[in-house]
Amino acid sequence: MSEQSPIFITGVGRRVGLHIARRLLAQGCPLIGHYRSETDDIASLRDAGAVLVQGELSTRDGVMSVLQQVLAQTDSLRAIIHNASSYTPTRRELDDDLFAQYQLFFGVHMVAPYVLNEGLQPLLLKSKDGNADIIHITDINVRRPNPEYDIYCSTKAGLENLSISFAKRYAPRIQVNTVQPGPVMFLDSHSEEDRKRVLSRTPLQIEGGAEAIYLAVRSLLDNHYTTGSSIVVDGGRSMAE
Numbered sequence: 001m002s003e004q005s006p007i008f009i010t011g012v013g014r015r016v017g018l019h020i021a022r023r024l025l026a027q028g029c030p031l032i033g034h035y036r037s038e039t040d041d042i043a044s045l046r047d048a049g050a051v052l053v054q055g056e057l058s059t060r061d062g063v064m065s066v067l068q069q070v071l072a073q074t075d076s077l078r079a080i081i082h083n084a085s086s087y088t089p090t091r092r093e094l095d096d097d098l099f100a101q102y103q104l105f106f107g108v109h110m111v112a113p114y115v116l117n118e119g120l121q122p123l124l125l126k127s128k129d130g131n132a133d134i135i136h137i138t139d140i141n142v143r144r145p146n147p148e149y150d151i152y153c154s155t156k157a158g159l160e161n162l163s164i165s166f167a168k169r170y171a172p173r174i175q176v177n178t179v180q181p182g183p184v185m186f187l188d189s190h191s192e193e194d195r196k197r198v199l200s201r202t203p204l205q206i207e208g209g210a211e212a213i214y215l216a217v218r219s220l221l222d223n224h225y226t227t228g229s230s231i232v233v234d235g236g237r238s239m240a241e
Contacts, residue, residue, distance in 0.1 A: 016185065021033050023211075177220050
């Protein structure tokens with residue numbers, strides 16, 4: 001590792017997490033990235049100088065493995081960015097798959113951030129530039145939940161609540177904030193009709209892109225006087241609904 005303390009990001013294998021990781025690496029920030037499955041994008045991050053740790057954040061053993069891997073790589077951290085997420089509509093059958101789905105969301109969105117924050121707090125307190133941040137990436141639907149995705153929304157709302165608790169408990173040494181994305185990147189499963197409907201309800205009328213989330217993250221890393229706050233990055237959608 002360099003003389004700077006690294007930034008640890010979960011879920012760097014694709015989409016927003018991959019983009020944030022690439023942008024930070026391009027700026028010369030040492031990076032530890034978590035991923036679940038090996039891909040060509042993960043290989044490209046490794047080639048660019050990222051240190052990578054693998055693990056399944058929905059299970060106790062997986063989270064503890066990721067924690068131990070990070071502890072083995074560095075004795076200090078500049079920031080933790082919790083980007084890893086799972087997103088699917090809620091099952092409506094009261095069966096084992098529903099319980100498994102809820103446990104997965106709860107594990108990835110709430111348990112894993114809690115355990116990693118607690119386990120890595122001592123490293124944040126040793127940040128080499130004196131500043132330390134935790135950034136949770138949540139969702140605009142923590143305030144206006146979508147019934148079709150209600151258990152996803154509820155666990156993201158839980159993460160938003162946890163963020164405030166951590167902000168209070170870790171002050172004054174560690175700043176804790178959230179970024180709430182709106183329609184920044186559509187999924188391949190979204191139809192053209194879905195995209196048009198969403199953007200018609202979004203005042204800025206464009207898909208924000210991963211760069212919009214990176215800029216929000218960067219602004220929090222650069223601001224020494226913000227904690228317990230949320231940055232909404234949704235093109236105005238939550239304002240309009």
